[in-house]
Amino acid sequence: MAKPPKENSPITEHLAYLLAQANREINRQLEVRLSKEGVPVEQWRILKVLSDGNGHSMGELADAVLLNHPTLTKMIDRMVSDALVYRVQDPTDRRKVLMFVSDRGKALSKRLNTLAVSQEEHIVESYGGKSTNELKRLLESLIDSSN
Amino acid sequence: MAKPPKENSPITEHLAYLLAQANREINRQLEVRLSKEGVPVEQWRILKVLSDGNGHSMGELADAVLLNHPTLTKMIDRMVSDALVYRVQDPTDRRKVLMFVSDRGKALSKRLNTLAVSQEEHIVESYGGKSTNELKRLLESLIDSSN
C-alpha cells in the first residue's frame, strides 16, 4: 500500500510537488480575489490572526502566518504605516512586541474574510464538499505528523 | 456536507491556509535533504523534468517547475554556469530555446532523486501509505478541477 515514487517516475507523482502545485494554484486564486482590496495574502493572514483581539508577539505571529521573522517585521512596518495594526511593548517581557489590529484593520479584515470565504465556496462548488473536507482532514493530519 | 469556513472561524480551517502550511513544512524537509548536494528544490524539479532527455522550451519548463519566466531564466543562467544544463535554439521555431540536461546534470539528478524518494519514504512511514496515497489523489483532482 505504501508507494513512494520510483527514481525515474515523473515529478507529478511526488507529494512535495503536488503540494507545491496545488498551493500555487489556490494561492493564486485567492490573490486575485484579495487584489480587490489591494492586499497580499499574507496581510489577510496577519489581520485574521490578530482579529481575535488579543495581542500576539512577533514570534507567535510569524509562526501563525507562515513568514520568517525579518519578512514579518518589514510587512508589519508597512501595515503600521497603513494604520491597520500597531505595536505595543509587552509589559511582562520587554523583549517582546505585542501586535494589535486597529479599527481600520478590523474593518478591512472583515471584507477580506468575505472574499476568502467566497473563494472557498467556489472551490467547494467545483471540487465538491466531500473532497474538500477530506482533503482538509488529510492536510491537518499530515501537518500533525510532521512535528 | 459542504462546509466553507465562516467569517469568524480560525484561519486553520481555510483550505488555502492548510495547503500553504503543509507545503511549507514538506518543502522545508525536502530542502534539508537536498542541501546535502547544495541545490535548491527548484533545481531538483528542473533537472527531473529535463531528465526525460527531450528538449523543453523555457515556457514549458516554467510551467512544469512552477516558476515564473524571468525567475526561471535567471536560475537556468546559474545552472548553465554550473554545466548542469545547456541551451539550444529550437530549429523549428527560433523564438524558442530548448533546454537539455548535461551528463553532469544527469548524474546530479540521480543523486537528488534518491534524496527526494527517501524523503517521501520517510513521510510514508510516519504518515502512513494509505493517507499518502489518498492525499495525492485528492491533490491531483483539486488541481484538475482548478483548470
Added chain:
DNA sequence: CTTCAATTCTTGAATATTCAATATTTTCAA
C-alpha cells in the same frame, strides 16, 4: 548579585523575485 547564555525583535547587506519593457521570430489577415 553578577555575569554569561538564551530569547526576542530589528536592521543592513546580499540575494532573489517580480513587473514592465525590449528584442526576436512567427502567424495570419488583408
Added chain:
DNA sequence: TTGAAAATATTGAATATTCAAGAATTGAAG
C-alpha cells in the same frame, strides 16, 4: 507579400526576501 499582432525569451529596475549580525531584555548558574 507585407505589415500588424501574437508568442517567446531575456533584461533591467523596482521590490521583496533572506542571512548574518546587532541591540535589548530576561533567565539562570555560580
